[in-house]
Amino acid sequence: MPLYSLTSTKKISSTNKQQLVDLFTDAHCSIMIAPEQFVHVVFSDGIPIRGNKSLYIHANVRAGRADQAIEKLCETLTNKCAEILQVTTDKIHINLLEIDAKWAMEGGYVMPGPGEEEEWMKNVTEALAERERAIAE
Numbered sequence: 001m002p003l004y005s006l007t008s009t010k011k012i013s014s015t016n017k018q019q020l021v022d023l024f025t026d027a028h029c030s031i032m033i034a035p036e037q038f039v040h041v042v043f044s045d046g047i048p049i050r051g052n053k054s055l056y057i058h059a060n061v062r063a064g065r066a067d068q069a070i071e072k073l074c075e076t077l078t079n080k081c082a083e084i085l086q087v088t089t090d091k092i093h094i095n096l097l098e099i100d101a102k103w104a105m106e107g108g109y110v111m112p113g114p115g116e117e118e119e120w121m122k123n124v125t126e127a128l129a130e131r132e133r134a135i136a137e
Contacts, residue, residue, distance in 0.1 A: 001060065035121065064113055
């Protein structure tokens with residue numbers, strides 16, 4: 001969490017996929033202020049898209065961010081995806097869905113709300129270490 005799903009009408013090269021993964025990770029972490037290990041990007045390419053679009057981006061992100069951050073994220077992703085894939089921005093559609101963090105899990109643990117990541121990481125790390133100790137006994 002977040003999960004970015006990219007659907008493209010054209011096949012996306014491995015190089016461009018890596019560029020997009022880096023873009024989505026960097027943009028999400030710097031704009032939404034989240035750990036990079038939370039970011040997931042999946043691709044479906046060579047798929048027809050209605051409405052004369054070249055790229056459809058569906059994003060599930062944790063709710064609770066400022067409107068300005070969401071707008072900046074969408075603008076950044078649209079402009080940079082257009083550059084990477086060499087399409088015009090009007091050919092890109094973004095659907096960003098904010099969900100309550102408690103509706104998602106990462107590594108078997110309910111996600112923290114925005115701003116609560118550091119404590120969550122500490123607690124999860126301790127719980128995982130305890131689980132490993134119990135298995136080793």
